[in-house]
Amino acid sequence: MTDIPLKKRVRGWMAFDxxxxxxxxxxxxxxxxxxxxSIFxxxxxxxxxxxxxxxxHAQAVWGFALAIAGALIALLAPVLGAVADSTGRRMPFIWTFSALYVIGAAGLWFAYPAEFNTTLVLGFFVIGLVGMEFATSFTNALLPELGDRDEIGKLSGTGWxxxxxxxxxxxxxxxCILAENESGKTLxxxxxxxxxxxxxxEGTRSVGPFAALWYMVFMIPFFIWVRESGPRLKPSLAIVKHGMSDLVATLKxxxxxxxxxxxxxxxxxxxxxLNGMYTFGGIYAVGVLGWSVVDVGVxxxxxxxxxxxxxxxxxRLDSRYGxxxxxxxxILALILAAVGIVSISPMSVFGIMVPTDSLIGPLSTAxxxxxxxxxxxxxxxxxxxxASRTMLVRQANPERMTEAFGLYALAGKATAFLAPALIGVVSAVSESQRIGVTPVIGLFLLGLILLLWVKPEGEDEEVWASAT
Structure with a gap:
């Protein structure tokens, strides 16, 4: 495959995270x-x-932008994954989507507060987000080449x-150095x-170019040390058609x-x-609790x-128990946290009235x-x-791993447009940020129920043989 030692390839792969x-x-x-x-x-x-x-309304607009990005990823991820599997080439895709990451992140510098162009700003953000998600999908597909089934849980957890x-x-x-609060000072x-x-x-707007520069510098070990195994074919119309037919067969x-x-x-x-909680947590704290950008950063x-x-x-627990x-x-812990977040207002927690004055330093009980x-x-x-990406390795057909991660990206994004859209719609209709984020609780519960039909070690070899 390559004369680069496995240890270096593992380190290079982890450099992406x-x-x-x-x-x-x-x-x-x-x-x-x-x-x-806050600006919007x-x-x-x-x-x-x-x-x-x-x-x-600001929460709703942010949600609709994420929905657009999610829809693009959902449509393209499995197709590109199938093509990558058929050609044996993932690195060209990682290079391409890394470029989108850098362009999108750097473009956020143009989010001027006085001349805020919502379409331009969200356009750059979506470009960068699509680049990041696709680069992640193709990089994840390299994981099975770095260790056996008992090792990849540890590798995945360490990388994360x-x-x-x-x-x-x-x-x-x-x-500490860049992002300023409303008084013009950093943390x-x-x-x-x-x-x-x-x-x-400018301090806050510079986080976009900073993220772009960070990515370019720290991806150097990845591109130097990570190599692909197996034959690599030049893309052609016939290979693309073959990849697409394999994808259709996989779906069937x-x-x-x-x-x-x-x-x-x-x-x-x-x-x-989970992505909904990550995405809207900071926005929720700004709108409901009145936090500044610096407060959210802490x-x-x-x-x-x-x-x-x-x-x-x-x-480590993954490698030991699966x-x-x-x-x-x-998921159970996330459900509890989601219920807690939705219940929090400046004056109440879990429906219990709490004092609004200081509890710890400048922090109130809420x-x-x-x-x-x-x-x-x-x-x-x-x-x-x-644990989710190691579970995918156990569930997927070993011969179609990139396609499987493409489907995994599709699965991760098929409702990625739905959850932000639901949050956006519920926020807009209710005119309440607290009510607006409640859809995440239902999604967690449904995901937990479907896990009942998932085998811990994946399908038997006989199943894959009969399904091929």
Missing amino acids: WASQPYNTLLLTFIFGPYFA SDRLVAEGADTESANA AIGYVGGLIALVFTL IGLSPAFGLDAELR RLPQTPSLMSYLGSSMLYRDA FGILAIIFGAIFAFVGG PKPVIVTS DVAFYLCGCVVGAAGGTVQA
Whole structure:
């Protein structure tokens, strides 16, 4: 295959998690998402809308943008995965979608607060998000080449933990050096570095170019050390047709592989619900609890620390007990956290009235409760995502692994447009951010139910033989 040692190839593969995580951490969840919501909401309030409906509308628009990205990924992921399997070439796809990641992230610099062009800003964000998701899908498909079935759980968990650490470092740097709050200061009370203008929110807008630069630098080990195994064919019309026919055949055979089909359906629902919590958590805190972007960033630091620790621990538990019990336990914890988040308002937690004055430093009781829920989401979210990709390796046909991860991406995105759309619609109709995020609870429950039909070790060899 290559003369590059396996240890280096493993390190190179893990470098992707480190390099790509800032898109999720800085842009999707903790910095840019809340910034978008606050700027968009402020503009609506200036035009005469009341604050609550403006916040709900901002959440809705963000949800619809994510729905568009999810629809694009859902349509293209399995097709491109089938072509990659037929040609044996994944790296060209990773290069291409890495370029989209960089372009989309860098373009967020143009999110000027005074001349906020919603279409332009969301366009760049969607381009980068699509690039990140596709690059992730093709990189995940390389996992089975790095170890046997008993090892990949540990590898996946370690890689995910490394990604969280990278995201944590990027977030701490951003909060301390770049991103400013409403008073123009960073978390440690400094003006944004490098001469960035706080009044123009250049510190916060720079997180996009920063994420792009981070990705380009830390993907170098990946592109140097990671190589593909097996024959590599040049793409041609005949090969594309062959890949498409294999994909159609795989979809037709899904009912013959009920464990795989149930797992794809389950993961479609619970991963979408988790992404909804990640995506809207910061926006929710800004709108419901009145947090600043810096406050959300501190919240993110805690969530990421718990995510890194439990992704690492979960990988060990995965290797010892298998991914299914890890996934089930994580979903139960996420359901509890989701119920808690929806119940939190400045004056109540779980329906119980609480004082609004300070409990710990500047934090009220509601703030502390939200922090605790965020820690649970970080811990369970990191664990379930790491275990999910090792579960896919156990469920999939070993001969069609990239296609399987394409279907996995399809499963992850088939409702990725639905959950943000549901949150957007419910937020817009109810004009309440709290009510707007309730669809994630139902998605978690449905995903948990479908796991009942998933075999821990996947289909038997006889099943794959008869389904081929």
